[in-house]
Amino acid sequence: MEVDAAYPAATAGDELRRLLTATLSDDKASVDAATAGLDRISAAGDPRFPIALLAVAAGDGDQGTRIAAATYLKNFxxxxxxxxxxxxxxxxxxxxxxxxxLLRVEPAILRVLIEVFGQVVEKDFVKENSWPQLVPQLKLVIQSxxxxxxGQHPEWKTINALTVLQAILRPFQYFLNPKVVKEPVPEQLEQIAAEILVPLQVTFHHFADKVLLSHDGNKLEYEQLLLITCKCMYFTVRSYMPSGVKQILPSLCKDMFCVLDSLDFNSPEDSATRRLKIAKRCLIIFCTLVTRHRKHADNQMPHIVNCIIRISKQSIHLSKLNSLSDRIFSLTFDVISRVLETGPGWRLVSPHFSSLMDSAIFxxxxxxxxxxxxxxxxxDEYMRKNLPSELVNT
Structure with a gap:
């Protein structure tokens, strides 16, 4: 399968699709030849080659070919x-x-293209701050x-738009300049918080209500939307605390308390994986707030303690739970331990020690x-999972 190195990628069209389809073959020789052909087109240096790949990935046609195009684009x-x-x-x-x-492709393509977008965002938006239109445009897309x-823009999928937001926020979960003693919140993150996250709190509350109150088929969609929004909030506060998030923190925590309070580990309904993933993310956020942003979390400390104690008392059912439910209880104890490291937390938890020992810890x-x-x-695996690492090999 020879391809002239000078073959212009912009006019490849059918040939490009043919090569991408051939990479899905069961025959190794065909795959190798197709890959070599794609590499030759790539090496020819046509500046429109990535646009041609994107057109295949986001266009119509066989999904396997489109995933192959998205994957080659990611690597390119x-x-x-x-x-x-x-x-x-x-x-x-x-x-x-x-x-x-990204706003209209189906999940299988989105999972690959979002990695491409992440690379672009990290360079253009995070490092160089050279994409000023990104946040205002995404704000409009999410709202519509x-x-x-x-009915406004049915082609713009909310789940895709929030996935894009998650990709933009992901780099900010780590300090951009970790050697700086008190690094200020990056201006890009402040902009996202002010223009997108603050208005999104109303939507977050709406999603939480839908998850807790709905019993129809749309519930699964809202659970996924709520989970992605929780991840966005976590990436936002894992290292920094934008001023806009400080404003919505009480409302955000209230909705997370409602989600956690709704868990019932005796109920088959609450064994749903996505609901537990939402709960897991909420608990991780609480760990982060107590550990990294205590002065902003102190007002929520009594509510955090009450919520966590209610969950921990269900640990009597641990033997019946799956691994994700186990993780929920593990995180619950993590939150308690973080809370106990603070003076106010100690005073709040200490009256519950006896009941915690009897109903949760033992x-x-x-x-x-x-x-x-x-x-x-x-x-050996049991000991590795249940003993401190320094004791496993003694």
């Missing part, structure tokens, strides 16, 4: 981002088309998307049927 961008993908005008065209494509404003430590099964299946 990773290899060439630092050196520049194309001229500034073509690069902006590619960037804008990528952002538009299908689940928030039905049941969690007691040998149960699940422990016996795990021990008999793999003794």
């Amino acid at each position: 961008v990773r290899r060439n981002m630092e050196g520049g993908l194309s001229s500034s005008d073509l690069y902006r065209e590619f960037r804008d088309q990528l952002a538009q494509a 998307s299908d689940a928030i404003s039905p 049941p969690a430590l007691a040998l149960n049927e699940k422990d016996i099964d795990d021990w008999e299946e793999d003794t």
